[in-house]
Amino acid sequence: AQKITQTQPGMFVQEKEAVxxxxxxxxxxxxxxxxxxxxxxxxxxxxxxYQGSYDEQNATEGRYSLNFQKARKSANLVISAxxxxxxxxxxxxxxxxxxxxxxxxxxxxxxxxxxxx
Amino acid sequence: DTEVTxxxxxxxxGMTNKKSLKCEQHMxxxxxxxxxxxxxxxxxxxxxxxxxxxxxxxxVPSRFSPECPNSSLLNLHLHALQPEDSALYLCASSLQGNYxxxxxxxxxxxxx
Numbered sequence: 001a002q003k004i005t006q007t008q009p010g011m012f013v014q015e016k017e018a019v020x021x022x023x024x025x026x027x028x029x030x031x032x033x034x035x036x037x038x039x040x041x042x043x044x045x046x047x048x049x050y051q052g053s054y055d056e057q058n059a060t061e062g063r064y065s066l067n068f069q070k071a072r073k074s075a076n077l078v079i080s081a082x083x084x085x086x087x088x089x090x091x092x093x094x095x096x097x098x099x100x101x102x103x104x105x106x107x108x109x110x111x112x113x114x115x116x117x
Numbered sequence: 118d119t120e121v122t123x124x125x126x127x128x129x130x131g132m133t134n135k136k137s138l139k140c141e142q143h144m145x146x147x148x149x150x151x152x153x154x155x156x157x158x159x160x161x162x163x164x165x166x167x168x169x170x171x172x173x174x175x176x177v178p179s180r181f182s183p184e185c186p187n188s189s190l191l192n193l194h195l196h197a198l199q200p201e202d203s204a205l206y207l208c209a210s211s212l213q214g215n216y217x218x219x220x221x222x223x224x225x226x227x228x229x
Contacts, residue, residue, distance in 0.1 A: 035217055043205055047217030091159055107159035
């Protein structure tokens with residue numbers, strides 16, 4: 001069965017510094033996708049970044065980059081130049097399987113990030 | 118239009134009531150999802166619809182009944198809920214394939 005593990009319940013970072021949020025996963029599938037989502041206190045989930053299991057390059061989206069280490073089954077999120085608005089809950093997620101129309105995405109427990117001024 | 122709209126935003130219902138949650142998107146996404154999220158927990162998948170057909174039901178109790186009347190609309194019918202069903206219900210949609218989901222802002226449900 002697939003599993004996502006986020007071991008950092010809470011993280012603090014100084015404004016303008018970089019921070020890494022850890023994520024490890026477990027799956028027996030060869031084809032899968034890894035995602036990061038942000039959930040502010042308002043409740044809405046915001047998609048940040050995606051990494052496919054066959055992608056050789058690490059994904060980047062603006063200030064977000066995904067450090068993908070396939071052999072170690074890790075998919076850490078790096079946020080550069082943190083801003084106060086980055087304070088939120090961050091979820092790592094994994095989608096398993098091919099595009100057969102019936103795919104599942106499961107979420108890790110989340111990491112609460114606090115950005116200090 | 119790049120959003121998923123959920124209504125209502127808040128709902129309080131008694132255990133004998135019947136209510137429905139509504140989710141709408143006009144992005145041409147053919148996969149739609151219902152998730153349930155308890156406080157300080159990750160979202161838990163309930164249902165997946167693909168091309169308007171139910172493709173995944175994560176062993177959800179029958180007091181939750183999903184419906185997909187067309188490619189833009191997803192409903193969740195609620196009947197005889199329990200207080201432990203109180204949660205944030207999130208709807209999401211996506212293109213097929215490896216794309217991130219677009220989530221709605223959720224319906225915060227309280228069962229009394």
